[in-house]
Amino acid sequence: xxxxxxxxxxxxxxxxxxxxxxxxxxxxxxxxxxxxxxxxxxxxxxxxxxxxxxxxxxxxxxxxxxxxxxxxxxxxxxxxxxxxxxxxxxxxxxxxxxxxxxxxxxxxxxxxxxxxxxxxxxxxxxxxxxxxxxxxxxxxxxxxxxxxxxxxxxxxxxxxxxxx
Numbered sequence: 292x293x294x295x296x297x298x299x300x301x302x303x304x305x306x307x308x309x310x311x312x313x314x315x316x317x318x319x320x321x322x323x324x325x326x327x328x329x330x331x332x333x334x335x336x337x338x339x340x341x342x343x344x345x346x347x348x349x350x351x352x353x354x355x356x357x358x359x360x361x362x363x364x365x366x367x368x369x370x371x372x373x374x375x376x377x378x379x380x381x382x383x384x385x386x387x388x389x390x391x392x393x394x395x396x397x398x399x400x401x402x403x404x405x406x407x408x409x410x411x412x413x414x415x416x417x418x419x420x421x422x423x424x425x426x427x428x429x430x431x432x433x434x435x436x437x438x439x440x441x442x443x444x445x446x447x448x449x450x451x452x453x454x455x
Contacts, residue, residue, distance in 0.1 A: 294378040297322045297338055309360065309385045327359055341368040342376045361390045 292301040299320050307314040310325065317325075326334045346367045366381035 292378060292380050293322050295342075295376055297378075300378065306383060309362075309383070337366075341366060341379050344368055344370070359387075360385055361387045 292299070294300050299317050299322060302310075302314045302317040304314055307317055310317065323331060323334065346365075362383040363386050364381055364383045366379050368379045369377050371377045
């Protein structure tokens with residue numbers, strides 16, 4: 292959660308762990324300090340829009356423990372009774388591994404079928420289930436005859452399974 296000046300007012304334990312810090316260390320930190328320098332201009336534009344009541348969802352890069360993270364962010368502005376902007380609630384999902392694996396799968400189109408199968412197996416074993424929209428493999432650009440199409444289709448099906 293951020294206040295009107297975009298300083299953190301609350302960070303849950305999972306987000307603190309993603310950032311490699313303790314939650315109490317992050318309280319009061321200007322959120323821009325957590326944003327990768329290359330993403331700060333876009334972040335500022337989105338922050339300005341949230342102050343007018345526009346929610347935002349999209350991707351962003353953060354810095355944590357000296358390493359870059361790629362996150363899926365969903366943020367919603369908050370206003371007091373008089374309509375004055377008082378901050379926002381943002382939820383972030385670490386997508387760093389997924390982005391890396393998707394890059395490997397894009398390269399797999401140039402690999403032998405056995406190497407592509409190994410890459411698809413790694414994605415299946417490391418991609419969390421429960422959020423099909425976050426791990427739906429990219430099948431566009433592949434024809435059914437492509438050597439890795441069947442493997443990626445299996446990954447897609449596995450990610451679509453929902454608990455009963």
